[in-house]
Amino acid sequence: MKDFKEETILIVDDEEINRAILANIFSPQYNIIEAENGQIGLAATQEYQDSICAILLDVVMPQLNGIEVLRRLRLQGLTKKIPIFLITADAGSSTMREAYDLGVMDVIFKPVVPYIVRRRVNSVVELFRARHRLGAEVERQRDQLLIQAQQLAEMGMGMVEALSTAIEFRSDESGEHVRRIHDITCLLLRDTPLGNGLSESQIKLIGVGAVTHDVGKISIPDAILNKRGRLTPEEFELMKTHTIKGAELLSRIPQMREHSAYQYAYDIALHHHERWDGGGYPHHLVGDETPIWTQIVSLADVYDALVSKRCYKDALAADVAMNMILNGQCGVFNPKLLEYFRQVEPSLRKFYHTSKGA
Amino acid sequence: MDEITRKRLETIGIDVDEALGRFLNNESLMMKFLLRFPSDENFSRLKQALDCQDSTGAFEAAHTLKGVTGNLSMKSFYQQISSLVEDLRGGALASAEEKMPALESQYTQIVSILNQLS
Known part of the structure; x- marks a missing residue:
């Protein structure tokens, strides 16, 4: 008592x-x-x-x-x-x-x-x-369920990342490429007005979409993916199909299709090679026909490719890479996007700890 | 409790067992309130209020008396005061006044016995 x-x-x-x-x-x-x-x-x-x-x-x-x-x-x-x-x-x-x-x-x-x-x-x-x-x-019990749901979501995210990284490895790129595209995309959305109107949870989902941007490369033969010299026009045409193949792949995985990141992931995989002037592929979209988050992933992809060593090129210094992008040597980008990119570029260098070019 | 006390309490209409039960056989607690009853002013307040035709004051005093005597299991007094309370609740001053002589003689008896005990 x-x-x-x-x-x-x-x-x-x-x-x-x-x-x-x-x-x-x-x-x-x-x-x-x-x-x-x-x-x-x-x-x-x-x-x-x-x-x-x-x-x-x-x-x-x-x-x-x-x-x-x-x-x-x-x-x-x-x-x-x-x-x-x-x-x-x-x-x-x-x-x-x-x-x-x-x-x-x-x-x-x-x-x-x-x-x-x-x-x-x-x-x-x-x-x-x-x-x-x-x-x-x-x-x-509700708290417990929330924790479990979060763990499941993290595991799902981990699987997506593992898959994407495995595909990157095939093309001799480090698995960190995927991580960096994710980080650069999220940073531009969080720290510049480009992310206006997007909630934190939407930004996280776009981040997931950024991770899977290149999954279509699984369908590209090793000989083309890892070719040291320039691609022939035929080879390049085949290379370009990784966009369409990637979107198709994502749409065929039911778990992916039901994932809240799907709408972002699908568009990013399909359109991350489009350019502002219609000079990209596969659909030659012009201007904001490509959603801003996909435009950001395109830019992040180009930047990362320039400052990293690839099978067909050496790593470039960050300022050289930035100038090439700003001069339009890698295709035309949204001027607004370029401006914000120029502003935050110094803080992107932290994603490239010891590697050259930083 | 000794037999003499018990008998005395019973002569003034107290159900001793019931009262003790209400105090969970805590006899000293019960006796404390019993012996305090003679100095309770509500009976004289009730009389005064009735004399002044103050039905609110009379009701309040009678209501309190009803509560106290109910707790102490003063069975017959409790019965009478209860019906007086109902008269006053309905504003029937005359009917209440009619009951006063009988009530007062009981009250006097109770007080005198209790005073002998203390």
Whole structure:
């Protein structure tokens, strides 16, 4: 019984004998607070509301009567939190109905019979305690589910990254290419007005799409993918199909198609080689026909290719790479995009820790 | 509780077992309130209020008396005061006044016995 003693019963009654009888009944099990009128009862409720497990409330009292106290407790939403028992000498009066309407748990008649009062109060207190425990348990389980959902999402993301990295490895590029495209894209969306109107969760999904931008390369033969010299026109035509193949691949994986990143991933895979003037491929889209996030991935892809060593070229210094891009040597980009890119380019260098060119 | 005390309490209409039960057999707590009863001012307040035709004041005093005597299981007094409370609740001052002589003689008896105990 000791452990229940932290719980308090508030007795609000103007008659000392009533308080004494009730206190005598409950003091072995609960802490008791006594209030000799409604005003004091109300103040005590406010002060001790976290430890009060029941209120025993008299009706006829000077200052503030029981019904008025009840009304105010209800306004503060406390009648839902704390079970309130009306203790009245008047059976069958209209007060009883009003009290029930105002949210009392039970009405107990005076003069009280101890074992009945104790029984009724204890069962309601136990009910509230159980309800509270259950509520806490539900909350705990919900948190658990949220964590599991997050772990699942992270695992899914990990699989996507693993797949994309495996494909990058085939073309002799380091797996870090994929990571950097992701990081550069997200940085441009978060740190410049290019991401205006996009929520953080949308930016994360676009990041997933950036990771899978080159999955179509799985369909390109090694001989072309890893060719050291220039591609012939025929080979280049075949190389270009990695965009269409990539989008097709993504659309054939049901789990991907249902993923919230799909709409971004599909467009990025398909259009990350389009250019602002229509000079790109495969659809020769012009200007903002290509969504801004795909334009960003295109730029990140070009930048990363320039400053990294590839089978067909050496790594270039970052400022050389940037000048080439700004001069249009890698195709025409959205002028607004170029401007923001120029502004943040110095902070992109941190993604290339020890490698040359940084 | 000794037999003499018990007998005395019973002569003034107290159901001793019921009263003790209400105090969970805490006899000293019960006796504390019993012995305090003679100094309770509500009976004289009730009389005064009735003399002044103050039905609100009379109701309040009678209501309190009803509560106290109910808790102390003063059976017959409780019954009478209860019906007086209902008269006053309905504003029937005359009917309440009619009940006063019988109530007062009981009250006097109760007080005198309790005073002998203290």
